[in-house]
Amino acid sequence: MGILEVKNVNKRFGGLQALGDVNLSVAENTVHAIIGPNGAGKSTLLNCLIGKLIPDTGSVLFDGESVLGRKPFEICQMGISRVFQTPEIFGELSVLENMMIPIFAKRDGAFRMQALSSTAGERDVLEQAEHMLESLNMADKRHMHSAAMSRGDKRRLEIGMCLSQNPRLLLLDEPTAGMARADTNNTIDLLKQIKDERDITIAIIEHDMHVVFSLAERITVLAQGSPLVEDTPEKIKGHPKVREAYLGE
Numbered sequence: 001m002g003i004l005e006v007k008n009v010n011k012r013f014g015g016l017q018a019l020g021d022v023n024l025s026v027a028e029n030t031v032h033a034i035i036g037p038n039g040a041g042k043s044t045l046l047n048c049l050i051g052k053l054i055p056d057t058g059s060v061l062f063d064g065e066s067v068l069g070r071k072p073f074e075i076c077q078m079g080i081s082r083v084f085q086t087p088e089i090f091g092e093l094s095v096l097e098n099m100m101i102p103i104f105a106k107r108d109g110a111f112r113m114q115a116l117s118s119t120a121g122e123r124d125v126l127e128q129a130e131h132m133l134e135s136l137n138m139a140d141k142r143h144m145h146s147a148a149m150s151r152g153d154k155r156r157l158e159i160g161m162c163l164s165q166n167p168r169l170l171l172l173d174e175p176t177a178g179m180a181r182a183d184t185n186n187t188i189d190l191l192k193q194i195k196d197e198r199d200i201t202i203a204i205i206e207h208d209m210h211v212v213f214s215l216a217e218r219i220t221v222l223a224q225g226s227p228l229v230e231d232t233p234e235k236i237k238g239h240p241k242v243r244e245a246y247l248g249e
């Protein structure tokens with residue numbers, strides 16, 4: 001059994017069947033990519049995994065436990081962290097302050113802005129945040145305004161903010177969308193580094209096939225809300241249905 005088991009998940013938006021009988025099994029400590037054309041249901045599926053949406057029918061098990069009906073923060077506490085399509089950081093805060101937020105949240109169960117101004121008494125949080133920035137190669141940027149960073153660095157920070165919660169499953173929704181090629185390659189390297197350094201499972205929704213084939217060990221192709229095929233990257237590359245549905249051939 002996989003660390004993540006999605007069984008017969010259906011989700012409708014009014015008359016639109018966004019997900020139809022989705023089955024997906026993600027094996028522990030692998031990188032599993034979910035690809036498919038725009039509107040295939042990829043983000044909807046991800047939102048069903050993190051409690052942002054509740055499927056109409058079906059089940060979602062993480063490490064054997066149902067996530068359905070739990071709130072997003074409870075699912076996060078179970079060990080699932082997610083990175084959205086658009087970076088979600090506090091632009092007006094420094095890189096270091098941003099990194100401290102999830103560490104405070106995890107330690108205290110909540111985060112209050114005042115916590116940031118009392119850093120003298122918060123050495124443990126500060127040290128953890130600095131340590132994480134070092135492992136991300138961002139220590140030299142720690143006093144920078146987050147808004148001033150490149151798209152790639154914002155993404156790097158955001159991924160680090162997720163990692164500081166020690167997830168067992170990291171979910172990424174098009175992490176390289178809108179990035180220049182150099183930032184995309186840096187993100188690929190970062191995800192490889194994370195995979196090498198930790199016991200972590202990564203499920204990545206991605207449009208860029210260069211990213212998919214650089215990272216994924218398994219690939220599920222979604223088309224019109226349902227899995228079309230699931231296989232290794234080598235098999236997926238040559239699959240006629242995939243070329244037709246996804247690559248438009």
Ligand code: ADP
Binds near residue numbers: 044045
């Ligand atoms: P993808 O991420 O693969 O591009 P989405 O999961 O975002 O696809 O969307 C799947 C389908 O569901 C699309 O047709 C989209 O317009 C529709 N959809 C997504 N979210 C909503 C929503 N909140 N309300 C209505 N329709 C939605």
Ligand code: MG
Binds near residue numbers: 042043044
């Ligand atoms: Mg999407």
